Amino acid sequence: MGWKAIHRWLGLTVGTLAVVLGITGAILAIDPVQLAWEAPAAPGDLPVATLVERVMRTVPGAEEIRRLPSGAIVVFSFAGDQPQASYVDPADGRVLGAWQASALPRWVKNLHRSLLLGDAGRWGAAGIALAMGLLCVSALVLLLRRMGGWRRLAARVRGSLAQRIHVVAGRVVLAVLCLTSLTALTMSASTLGLVKLDTRIEPEVISVVTGKPDLPGAQLATLQGLAVQDLRKLNLPGTTDPEDTWKVATAQGQGWIDRYSGQMLAWQDATLAQRVYDLAVVLHTGEAAWPWAVVLGLVGASVLLFWLSGVVIWWQARRQAPHITGNAPLTQADVLIFVASEGGSTWGFAQTLQDALSQGGHRVHTSALENFRTTAATRQVFVLAATYGEGQAPAHASHALEHIAKLNASAVPVTVLGFGDRQFPAFCAFAEALDLTLRAQGWPALLPLECIHLQSGQQFARWGVALAQALDEPLALEHVPRVPTTAALTLIARQDYPGVTGQATAILRFAWPAPDLGTRLRGHGLARFEAGDLVGIVPPGSAVPRYYSLASGWEDGFLEICVRQMPDGLCSTHLLGLQTGDSITAFIRSNPGFALPRTRRPVLLIGAGTGVAPLAGFIRRNERQTPMHLYFGGRDPARDFYFGPEIQRWLIEGRLATLQTVFSRVPDGGGYVQDALRRDAEHLRDWVTHGAIVRVCGGRAMAQGVAETLDVVLAPLQLSVAKLKAKERYAEDVF
Numbered sequence: 001m002g003w004k005a006i007h008r009w010l011g012l013t014v015g016t017l018a019v020v021l022g023i024t025g026a027i028l029a030i031d032p033v034q035l036a037w038e039a040p041a042a043p044g045d046l047p048v049a050t051l052v053e054r055v056m057r058t059v060p061g062a063e064e065i066r067r068l069p070s071g072a073i074v075v076f077s078f079a080g081d082q083p084q085a086s087y088v089d090p091a092d093g094r095v096l097g098a099w100q101a102s103a104l105p106r107w108v109k110n111l112h113r114s115l116l117l118g119d120a121g122r123w124g125a126a127g128i129a130l131a132m133g134l135l136c137v138s139a140l141v142l143l144l145r146r147m148g149g150w151r152r153l154a155a156r157v158r159g160s161l162a163q164r165i166h167v168v169a170g171r172v173v174l175a176v177l178c179l180t181s182l183t184a185l186t187m188s189a190s191t192l193g194l195v196k197l198d199t200r201i202e203p204e205v206i207s208v209v210t211g212k213p214d215l216p217g218a219q220l221a222t223l224q225g226l227a228v229q230d231l232r233k234l235n236l237p238g239t240t241d242p243e244d245t246w247k248v249a250t251a252q253g254q255g256w257i258d259r260y261s262g263q264m265l266a267w268q269d270a271t272l273a274q275r276v277y278d279l280a281v282v283l284h285t286g287e288a289a290w291p292w293a294v295v296l297g298l299v300g301a302s303v304l305l306f307w308l309s310g311v312v313i314w315w316q317a318r319r320q321a322p323h324i325t326g327n328a329p330l331t332q333a334d335v336l337i338f339v340a341s342e343g344g345s346t347w348g349f350a351q352t353l354q355d356a357l358s359q360g361g362h363r364v365h366t367s368a369l370e371n372f373r374t375t376a377a378t379r380q381v382f383v384l385a386a387t388y389g390e391g392q393a394p395a396h397a398s399h400a401l402e403h404i405a406k407l408n409a410s411a412v413p414v415t416v417l418g419f420g421d422r423q424f425p426a427f428c429a430f431a432e433a434l435d436l437t438l439r440a441q442g443w444p445a446l447l448p449l450e451c452i453h454l455q456s457g458q459q460f461a462r463w464g465v466a467l468a469q470a471l472d473e474p475l476a477l478e479h480v481p482r483v484p485t486t487a488a489l490t491l492i493a494r495q496d497y498p499g500v501t502g503q504a505t506a507i508l509r510f511a512w513p514a515p516d517l518g519t520r521l522r523g524h525g526l527a528r529f530e531a532g533d534l535v536g537i538v539p540p541g542s543a544v545p546r547y548y549s550l551a552s553g554w555e556d557g558f559l560e561i562c563v564r565q566m567p568d569g570l571c572s573t574h575l576l577g578l579q580t581g582d583s584i585t586a587f588i589r590s591n592p593g594f595a596l597p598r599t600r601r602p603v604l605l606i607g608a609g610t611g612v613a614p615l616a617g618f619i620r621r622n623e624r625q626t627p628m629h630l631y632f633g634g635r636d637p638a639r640d641f642y643f644g645p646e647i648q649r650w651l652i653e654g655r656l657a658t659l660q661t662v663f664s665r666v667p668d669g670g671g672y673v674q675d676a677l678r679r680d681a682e683h684l685r686d687w688v689t690h691g692a693i694v695r696v697c698g699g700r701a702m703a704q705g706v707a708e709t710l711d712v713v714l715a716p717l718q719l720s721v722a723k724l725k726a727k728e729r730y731a732e733d734v735f
Helices: 003-013 015-028 030-038 048-058 106-114 118-147 161-191 272-285 290-319 345-359 400-405 429-441 457-471 517-522 570-576 609-620 644-653 673-679 681-689 700-717 721-726
Strands: 062-067 073-079 082-088 095-098 231-235 246-250 253-257 264-269 335-340 364-368 380-386 414-420 450-453 487-497 505-511 534-537 546-549 559-564 583-589 603-608 628-634 658-663 693-698 730-734
Touching: 003 015, 003 118, 003 290, 015 030, 015 106, 015 118, 015 290, 030 290, 048 062, 048 073, 048 082, 048 231, 106 118, 118 161, 161 272, 161 290, 272 290, 335 345, 345 364, 345 380, 345 414, 345 457, 380 429, 400 429, 414 429, 450 457, 505 570, 546 559, 546 570, 546 609, 559 570, 559 609, 603 609, 603 673, 603 681, 609 628, 609 644, 609 693, 628 673, 644 658, 658 673, 673 681, 673 700, 681 700, 693 700, 700 721, 700 730, 721 730
Parallel strands: 335 364, 335 380, 380 414, 414 450, 603 628, 603 693, 628 658, 693 730
Antiparallel strands: 062 073, 062 231, 073 082, 082 095, 231 246, 246 253, 253 264, 487 505, 487 583, 505 559, 534 546, 534 583
């Protein structure tokens, strides 16, 4: 069972009881705060001897002085036959009022400590604490996987509202939750008798009667050298027993003092078990530090938030779980498809491949990659493998490579198709590792490894053409991805550009609706998006969405894209035909690898043609005036300088530090962006030396040319594009 399954099932099964303990713990955290405000704390450097003198003067019949964890002083005494407990002011010994134990309902404490079930409930509470510890460990593993490692742990969180709540809250309180589970287990070990705090017997000591009067407490050398901050409690010798002693308890241990001579008769150091227990009590309850109690209360209440968001995430995943139809039995299938998918989308491509092969007369069986094997009937094997995080396998296939490495290879071809995101340095790294393992084992391949960027249906279809040629049979892969619930967008403005080659282009601005809470929790609609994210638009007459990079974020109050007419482009034709007031349906797909982090470091933006759209969005939101430097490439400034007026205004406003434009179809236009980069080599090296972040957007050929140019420019710094990608300082959005 993987970490994801452990986290999911522990959360769903034990989570309800954990919520009970969390909420009751939050209520109990009120107690230390209340105690801290009820009476003044004693100064830490006040000698206990001085405190005794003041108390003896104002509280006749005092028998015990106790310092509460809050620092307040309580004196226990008798008035006749009536016991009393009073707060006293340590400054003068004055009685401030009666002290009472916590007013919190006893049943809340019992519910928290034993679930109202006595000893059996204490064992149950300990089991829940252990489960919470496992939940915390699994949460940390999954958090690192999701964010892409320790270096990206503080990066922006994307996903549905429930996912963002779950992850962000986890980053904030995970360490404290882990600490509370550990301290709860420590305290339970003592309560359940698994660990004895002190097995020693108190020494039999008495005060030696000499006929002299008692030595006043203020004159006891031990109490003179003991600070009140170290005191737990002090028992005064009884008036009716001449052999009774003073008994002092501190965090370091306890001692017995002769009432006549002031001599320390015996001392017992606190055991290690007692010290550990005392520390666990402080960390678990916050009783010695009310600000920490406030933190514990908030963290305890957050358990409910975790549980609710976790249930929503589980329900979303359940709805999106893969359901392969038309699966032939494994032993009868001549084609096997194995899938490794973290989010579930790769299963949709597997279903498309299975359906196409089945229509060609093949018997196909599809399964998860961890089930990899062949049978006597197998003639072809295809592996569709997604890469997760920093090049890891999806959680369910984490041991697939080890499993495959132990198998004996056969003559059956095994073809690998990778899925990933080029923005991450480890693009398709798991698919590459899988392909290397298979070849090293001796498995042949029908086709070389191919990698699909951002689940591109177009790339998948092109791979299908190559597959059909290799199989020498007709095959068409028209993948129709599962489209999320869409929202209606209304066109409110457009800027039209004629284009140089007759390909009309327009910047389209849409109003977007704010979803209600239910829509946010289900992860649909357009709750949040940032410049550089993608908007998916399904044109009429098609089931396949087309993705456009966003030139705006949700804080701008509108959604803006730049659309160029593509030959036979169904979606671009539809969008460019819209008039103000017309509506479309769309959904957001996050593009976290291209997102621009909040930074004061220089930002180098390189774009050509409509690729300037997300870069314009970055500049638009640059209110902090981070030094941004834009290199824009077009063909003719009069026909395709997209966002030109806005860019000039942002330059004046300081949102953009420098601007370099080049146009390839006009005299003295400067050539291409690569040429501008070469001319600015010194500036580029200076910015990169100061930690510049680079974002490139445009056509694939342009992006390749930019990368090659930057490799040459940065060579004197012993840097390259690959090294910048590895440091998460370089990302591309290519089309």
